[in-house]
Amino acid sequence: MGSDAGRKIVVLRLGHRPERDKRITTHVALVARAFGASSMMLTVKDSGIEERIRKVNENFGGDFSVVFRPDWKGAIRGFDGQTVHLTMYGEKLPDAVEKLKRDGDILVIVGAEKVPADVYAMADFNVSVGNQPHSEVSALAIFLDRLLDRAWERSETSGKLRIIPSPRGKHVIGTDKEKTV
């Protein structure tokens, strides 16, 4: 969790509708955080998601942030690094990752159901995680897994709580609670 030293990964979530997409966008944010991004930009304000992530940081560490950025075109054009749009229509992930694997910041663009056609032209890469429909949540996880060489497997938590991997039950160590169920 947290970005690799020297390389910053930012996720831009397009098309978020607070009523309908609250839970999916929250999962996108949690995946971004857990798999190595440092922030997520949202084109609409959603304080519920911001608060949820703040609590996760408090408990599990890191400083992943959710940023309100209404001008998504400006966000893509102004990004100092490579921009990658995840879409089932894009070029294959293994091919794209080969081209991307070097230093420098990366903006990962993930849409909701429909994405403005401009995005395909504006992104440096359109990348598909398979050619079957699935989910922006899984597409982002697999993309970051490949891009950062499984960095999430080696991450350590630094928040109030720490989970001890366990074949049975829940083993959680915390400053104010410790339990084994």
Added chain:
Amino acid sequence: MGSDAGRKIVVLRLGHRPERDKRITTHVALVARAFGASSMMLTVKDSGIEERIRKVNENFGGDFSVVFRPDWKGAIRGFDGQTVHLTMYGEKLPDAVEKLKRDGDILVIVGAEKVPADVYAMADFNVSVGNQPHSEVSALAIFLDRLLDRAWERSETSGKLRIIPSPRGKHVIGTDKEKTV
């Protein structure tokens, strides 16, 4: 997409509440289908999800099914193969995959926010995809990616539509529509 010859992967989705979880559970089903499972069991009837998956099969191939199975304890106990519960509290994914990698069917259990404590005792393995909170959608994708050695990267579609990987725009070939945007 579709299970490996000789090995069947079934997903059991626990705790689905049709009002609240419709979209997340749909994403779980789509991930199960796209990453190599053959069916998903739901403990409550949800004809909306069944219909969505039927249409995806029609367009993109395969015969992934959504099965109504209210008795989840019976589903776990009666399963002829290994049962794996995905949870952030479980043993680490790489360790677990080493133990699991052989022939035989696998039942993958994914919960919603809270999972009955019995599940931890009933599953053969409790497996964590990282020790950070993220999503059952991403956990299932990463688990199947590792378990089936990226089988999804080699899958071919067999439905009415076929997507041609493309660095720009959408390239879809279909029996009744063909478009390049």
